[in-house]
Amino acid sequence: MVCLSTFAQDLLVKRNGEKMKVKVLSITKTKVKFVRQGTEMPVYTLPISDIDYIEYPMGDRDTFGRAAAKQTSTPDKWHGATPVLQGATAVATESNGNSVNDDTYTIGEIYDKNGIRGIVVLLTDGGRHGVIMSLDEACLEWSTIPRKESKESGSADRVDGIENMKTMEAYITKNNLSWSDFPAFDWCRKKGEGWYLPAINELWNAGTMYLGGSRTTPNRNARKSFNNTLKAAGGQPLNNIMIYHSSTEEIGDARYSFFSHMSTEIPHTDSGFKTDQLFVRAFHRF
Secondary structure, rough: OOOOOOOOOOEEEEOOEEEEEEEEEEEEOOOOEEOOOOOOOEEEEEEHEEEEEEEEOOOOOEEEEHHHHHHOOOOOOOEEEOOOOOOOOOOOOOOOOOOOOOOOOOOOOOEEEOOOEEEEEEEEHHHEEEEEOOOOEEEOOOOOOOOOHHOOOOOOOOOOHHHHHHHHHHHHOOOOOOOOOOOOHHHHOOOOOOOEEHHHHHHHHHHHOOOOOOOOOOOOHHHHHHHHHHHHOOOOOOOOOOOOEEEEEEEOOEEEEEEOOOOOOOEEEEEEOOEEEEEEEEEEOO
């Protein structure tokens, strides 16, 4: 069973400048449903045309104001959390699913070079570099150490999973532990040099790319194409209702680490017990 902690509040800013601390429940093409900070009732509804933007605890933002002024029904710009690689973004895929040339890649394309194989989830440098995700997955604990005995490892980087892997290696060595005490990390590490358990922002951004570049207006065709590519390559398709471990632990409570999912449902990220068995995907940079 996955135990969810109380999620931080969202900031809703109306077009008239009014700011409201809320918990967003749902966003459709025409309206937003929410409750006030610290409450569960009543549920309020605002039309998209009244809202400038909503800012979430991880720093990502949905902007509605300019879209509403254009009388469109969806946000005009998606502001994701800071990507792991500066300039990481989705690149338009050609109709045949191939990259523009042999030196560049697109989101959702299979990368297969020098024994490193995975599906591209983040890009930078015009598609010449980026991050791939493993074709397979596992269901594992972040840590098998009992909750009462759990201590902070320092693996708290939200952006760089490789740094978290280095931190874990130092922590394991210092405390005479084993990688097997941290199954999610160990599974990624055993894939070979360069594979790692992603930080929470990396994982969140990968999920956003899987949904077509937005958590509020997902592209079903993009998601279907992504999973078809995974299956054709012999991999396991992503399930958007499953929750995935990140390598980022929660500062202040050694029992918890952050996780994310591949769906539009809010919250997009949260934290739970390290001993929970969640899904795991390994990442690798190229």
